[in-house]
Amino acid sequence: MSRVVVVCEGETEEEFVRDVLAPGFYGVGLYLEPQMVETSPGHRGGALNYDRVKPHLRNTLRQKSAPVVTTLFDLYKLDKRFPGFEQSRSLHDLGQRLDVLRRELHADIVAAAGCQPGRFIPYIQPYEFEALLFSDVPTLTRVEPGWQAASDALAAARAAAESPEHINDRPETKPAAHLERELSNPSYRKRRHGPIAAQKIGLAKIEAECAFFAAWLAQIRELAQP
Template identity: 70%
Template sequence: MSSKEARLLKLNIRPLWYATPVNTDGTPDHCLLEQLLRYAIAVADCPPGRFIPYIQLHEFEALLFSDVSILTRIASGWLSAHVALAAICAAVESPEQINGLPETKPAAHLERALSHPKYRKRTHAPSAAQKIGLAKIEAKCAFFAGGLAHIRK
């Protein structure tokens, strides 16, 4: 193990997650967490350009709510779920905010609404994300868009 790796291992930022200030919606301040990760990398003398911190706000499936009409056209039996999924989107400012309890996480919403055929993350999510496209996801999900913008620099 190199001295850089040893110094990085000594930095225990996990307690910082639990002590991180929260936003008005009760979620951890991810911008602060990303700054803490950048600091940990700098303290460990790692080249900062080799590590780009990004913490997905909630589950990946939240990003699929960026375009419910495309999502519900992935499988022919899903069209009837459009109204229910659109209502979930209408209740929040951004798909990234869809979460809460285990039964209200994005995947749980999709598993309940998309049942014929049953929604399967490994099968349906890649196809849905590709058909929705990054442009639409970025337009609806500002935090995700910010992460991609940082990578593109």
């Protein structure tokens, strides 16, 4: 079984990879291993600093086991020191912006690691993990009995965007802000509810609604042995 290290933004993404993504790839001979970057001494995940991300990716790619390495980082509040950040910020088209970020990140990390280009697959999720949960609002609002009242408001937020991944990155209208504002009794908690909701929605539905996410998983599937 081939090993694919997924370097994650935080604990929620780590659990998502472990509990939702990884089981979907076992059948094609790929083992997805989530990892988090050390963001300060003794702490991992969240507030990703590129000065710490880069050596983590470089060192992982230099391991003797030669894993393929990919990333699952949020575009929202991405560190300005990421390669291509300033260039991408002037682009209004989301796809073009992501292309610049992926291309520049790929070039910088491959050069630092001295590895084969195909062993690094950069991915940045627009605009954050919670966007994926808008793939199926009815299923999302069934995660907790008290969430049914939020169905209309969340459905409206989804309908106002081209796709779940286009729900924008302003602090008051980013995907997580909608969930934190509308979901109560109990309140939405990213680490507690995010992976559970994604698991209930299922990868097939998320991929059908989220084209950037689906394209990333397609790249990973191509690593499977024929």
